[in-house]
Amino acid sequence: MKVRLMFPDADADRDRHPPAHAADLIGDLGAEVLIETMAGGDRLLERISRLELIDGSPDPAAVTYRQDVLRDLIAHPSLARDLYELSGEALDIKQQVRYGWVQKTPTAVLNRSVQVMELLVDCLRRLRGIAGAYRDDVRSLGLRLLFERVCEELDEPYLQQVEEHLHTLEFRRDVPISRRFGAGLAGRDYLLHDPQEFRRSMLDWMPLTHDRYTLVIPPRDDAAYQALEALRDRAVNDVANALGQSVDDVLGFFAALQWEVGFYLACLNLSAELERRGAPWCFPSATATPSVLEARTLYDVGLRLRTEGEVVGSDVDAQGRPLIVITGANQGGKSTFLRAIGLAQLMLQAGMFVAAEAQTASVTPILLTHFKREEDRTMESGKLDEELRRMSTIVDVLRPGALLLSNESFAATNEREGSQLGRDLFDALTDCGVRVVAVTHLTELARTLQRDRADQSVFLRAERQPDGTRTFRLTAGAPQGTGYGVDLYRRVFGSEPTADETADGMPPA
């Protein structure tokens, strides 16, 4: 039995490994605070959020499917909570029954499985109750089909039948089996039978025929008792296995339910927090059309959660243009916007809402970040080497449709070399169908891209007011020759730097 609240045709793989670059992604995008908010202090929710946020679906249909379920649960928050709690209770049953040293003999497995299953049947009944109560209120395909399955497959006659068989499977007295002779007259082809099939009439008990022999084992023949026990184990081997697996199946169902409902519960935690802060969010539209990124007032949700104040959002419109180049003033909101794009992409593909007023974006098979690493500033040559090695491992996993967020790549070398490296790389990537969003200080790089690749690129610039203050809003615009380091200098030092002290060596504008 499947849950299928995250995919129309399968359950989420809870044991899958996050992508190899997941840690970089979380760090570069500052996603930790997002995960923390989603978890709301629940350790399982944290695990779920971490995996599902980083490793969403590249399928727009799955995205829509999840958005619908999420809408339902936003409308009925107590439903999410009830399902999550019931699953937790069901999963606790195994721990309750499994006290002490766990025997692995078939008889022990069988007895334990009967006990657990009896308790699970009760949980299934309660699940059917919830399903019945909400069946007509939910609108998403995921929840509707789940509730239908639960109501139909776990109907009362079926559950009663299960309980009856569980009673038989306790085998209080007779374990009837039949078997054939194998090599050396050892038993083979064992069949277990229902004791009720051997119920006799009184007449049968008359000793008229010699077609039955009974051996009564004397009390002190331990070996014979052991042999009988071994036979009994052999007899219930298959049925113990079947029941043990069924218990696992039911527990697996509840674990999947807990996981998938847990994901939506985490989304509810986030939407509640955003609403508390008065921050806007919307359900984005995912498309399989390549190179689409359109957003209105897209902001960095991580920054919004870390700080108390407002966070400025920006607009972007890159229809059919695989390269977005962001230039402009230092500390003008370039990296922040890059993070906003990255987080929105993750949230979109996870099936969540995004931090914007509106968004449409292509799904991507893989999202990667290449951010300037602050820690090894000191060794310049070693740093370029590290950068290039890191970029090389990124290129190893890139493929058409991938999205690369580049934050000041190749800044570790001089302007000329860095620009050349960047130009070669970005040209090659975009020609191969990889989308690139690049924040860069390399004026030469930005300038030649503007000159040669304008029709494939979108240029955004960090704004600066005439008085030097930043709006943190990015606007469409061609790159300029200065990063406005002079503004920054002025704010920090309170005076004009001399020409050779400006951030990028350019004379103040």
Added chain:
Amino acid sequence: MVGPKICWTTCDDDVSADPVAQGSVVTETSIARPAAAAAVSVLYRDAAMAAPLRDEPPAFFRDLNLDQVVTALTADREEYHLAPLFFTRLTSVADVTYRQQVARDLASPAMRQAVAEFAEAMRVVRRRISFSQRLPHRYRKDAWLLEAAARYLAAVNAIDAALSVASPQSEGLRGFATHLASYRRSAEYDRLALDAAQVREQLAALRYCLHLEPGRLRVERYDGQADYAEKVSELFARFRRDPATDYRQPESRLHDLTHLEEWAVDRVARLHPAAFDALAEFGERHSAFLDPMVTRFDREAQFYLAYWDHIERMQAAGLSFCYPEITEDFAGLHVDAFFDLALTDKLVRQDHPVVCNDVHLERSERVIVVTGPNQGGKTTFARAIGQIHHLAALGLPVPGRVARLPMCDEVFTHFERGENLSNLRGKLEDDLIRVHSILGRAGPRSLIVLNEIFNSTTLDDAVLLGRRVIEHVLRLGSVAVCVTFLDELATISDQVVSMVAEVNPADPATRTFRLSRRPADGLAYTRVLAHSHALTYDTVVARLSR
């Protein structure tokens, strides 16, 4: 009512750990029927004549590392007692040819597989027979004999079929094939096959019920009751998710027949007397069913299979083996691309490259003097030549692409035995005594391998003694390989061939392990080394003059 004392015995075909259960091919005579047909052998041209076998390895085995080879060859095949076959050389070219032909036939993948499967089946047969003989319970004893017979019949049929498909060319295998064909037509074989099939069929048809109750066991007829496990499985099918944990207890642990079950067997026998009477009759009639020629083939074929299995890895690594042409008298000694079988096995296992060498002796040439740097592959070269001579005389293919060898009646080796500096005179004396003894026994059909002879005396003495020994060898007409650091020995006579272990001129520290036929020039190596360290005359002059 109490059964006999419990008997925890089992015959698990997959487990061969119980040594008692493994009947040995050679000692398993109690059940073999007396030989009626003519004897056939795939090892000896004259099958009836029992060739005396060495029980101990020949003296040179250790020096040539053939002890390691034979240990590897016979590992996992102890029950066949193959080692004496590898110790004992054949004495005539015709005998060698007889084996080479069989070896060729058995080298085809189809035949190798067929024989390997046959051997595995016969192993099971012996294990079952031996197990049957140790069982006290009458029906079980007979039932295991029946199982042994069934496997035996299948094995005989399979090997017969494989032989007729392969249509072997060798006299040895054709002889065995002929024997098999007539054996399979015999009335006795027919009877065994028919009885086994009938009894097995009767037993297999029976199903009976056991009721396991607390402290009681009840046996009764089976009356079509349904499979309850399946019903339970179906009931829970709708919960089925992904591949599940297997909770089943492994079958083998539930395999033991206890006295409780023997009691049950006896009661089922009363419920179904016909099948069990037939079983008892089978046990009486067929207590000894193995054909002695079939069991002989089983063992003898292992001689070849052991070798094929051993060299397989080396062949896969691209190394060649060939059937040497054996000449009655010396008509040249030629081996191309040969290698040391013991060393190569290790190298190939570790994925290291293997260097092959050639050797050629023509006309009156008889002695090879091997010189060159230490660790340059000299001793390996000499060992390999010794190994090839022994293997060729066993009728086996030898390392190398092509080979022609004289029939070799004896291999003599003299290898340095551990340094003993406190007793130099004693060691030289010992060397001389041993070499003298070799020269006293060697003849024109012998191979002598001398490794670092007379190292323990002065250079002048060593040259003198070495020269004497080589001259003696030349008079005897033996073929000899002499590994030495004495270049002088390489030029004694034109019957002596000089071979030198090469070094890589670019990097004198790496040996190529290749030996080439050229005059001994120990100085060349020294010069290369000197150059690489800028210590040649010219470089030293140049450096000093700066």
